[in-house]
Amino acid sequence: MNGRILKNISNDYLVEANNQIYNCKPRGILRNQNEKPLVGDLVVIDPKKAVIDKIMPRKNFLVRPPVANVDYAVIVMSLVKPDFSANLLDKLILVCEYQGIKPIICFTKIDLNKKDFSDIFNYYQKIGYPIFMNDQLEEFKDFIRNKIVVLAGQSGSGKSTLINKIDPSLNLKTNDISKALGRGKHTTRHTELWKIDDLYILDTPGFSAIDLKEIGTKNIKDYFIEFEKYRNSCEFSNCLHDKEEKCAVKEALNNKEILDSRYQNYLKFMKE
Numbered sequence: 001m002n003g004r005i006l007k008n009i010s011n012d013y014l015v016e017a018n019n020q021i022y023n024c025k026p027r028g029i030l031r032n033q034n035e036k037p038l039v040g041d042l043v044v045i046d047p048k049k050a051v052i053d054k055i056m057p058r059k060n061f062l063v064r065p066p067v068a069n070v071d072y073a074v075i076v077m078s079l080v081k082p083d084f085s086a087n088l089l090d091k092l093i094l095v096c097e098y099q100g101i102k103p104i105i106c107f108t109k110i111d112l113n114k115k116d117f118s119d120i121f122n123y124y125q126k127i128g129y130p131i132f133m134n135d136q137l138e139e140f141k142d143f144i145r146n147k148i149v150v151l152a153g154q155s156g157s158g159k160s161t162l163i164n165k166i167d168p169s170l171n172l173k174t175n176d177i178s179k180a181l182g183r184g185k186h187t188t189r190h191t192e193l194w195k196i197d198d199l200y201i202l203d204t205p206g207f208s209a210i211d212l213k214e215i216g217t218k219n220i221k222d223y224f225i226e227f228e229k230y231r232n233s234c235e236f237s238n239c240l241h242d243k244e245e246k247c248a249v250k251e252a253l254n255n256k257e258i259l260d261s262r263y264q265n266y267l268k269f270m271k272e
């Protein structure tokens, strides 16, 4: 029987197959081959023996959180409490691009916000990232239908709240922001793939725990996708868009084609 792994606790895997949940363990041979099944994996199970016989080839996988076959990362960014941070947003986008996962940005707490963020919204949309507000539920659901999405974003940004809005019966634990930030810990502790009708959503802590050193200075510029179209106009083909004199990216920055905070964050990440 074909199924998909929704949850893993030590050596137990909850597999959804034919609209039922089976609690399976990996077959001995998988353990011997050191093939650890991941949440998100498509698998072949033997429901009678309650074992996973085979892991189907993966489209991709993440190390942190350990999940497979992710289509999109939804960066959940609050505008207030915690305050919007262009630095965090750009870092999460960079991590997504590095991991080869397309990001979607979902802004939250618009109801509490008093500032004008239209320049920010427009810019990220212009460079190609889908943008949603967390009250545009139907549009958001249509976009991610039949896809596996992983939620990323700082503690208190509203990830679990977003899932609860999509399916109130899940009633996921959410936390009072002051408590969450004070503890400095995520309220959500486990990686779990929620199947809500034809949506697959991963609520997870720890997506942002990637060391920028892993990415490497030479590559960072390729993950700022809007730099791409200027690159060939820079004087040097390996231009880092930093100290170089004739640089098309810096020119675009001066012409206000590139958002100032994006470029400043780019330089900061290069330093880091």
Ligand SMILES: Nc1nc2c(ncn2[C@@H]2O[C@H](COP(=O)(O)OP(=O)(O)OP(=O)(O)O)[C@@H](O)[C@H]2O)c(=O)[nH]1
Pocket (backbone or CB within 6 Å): 108, 109, 110, 111, 112, 134, 153, 154, 155, 156, 157, 158, 159, 160, 161, 162, 173, 174, 175, 176, 177, 180, 185, 186, 187, 188, 205
């Ligand atoms: N006013 C308002 N409050 C929100 C909104 N979204 C989330 N909240 C509140 O923000 C707090 C934190 O939300 P959570 O959903 O627990 O945040 P989280 O991202 O899951 O946090 P962790 O699990 O700790 O990573 C809760 O008190 C929510 O009720 C929103 O759009 N507007």
Ligand SMILES: [Mg+2]
Pocket (backbone or CB within 6 Å): 159, 160, 161, 173, 174, 187, 188, 203
């Ligand atoms: Mg949560």
Ligand SMILES: [Zn+2]
Pocket (backbone or CB within 6 Å): 234, 235, 239, 240, 241, 242, 244, 246, 247, 248, 249, 250
């Ligand atoms: Zn350049």
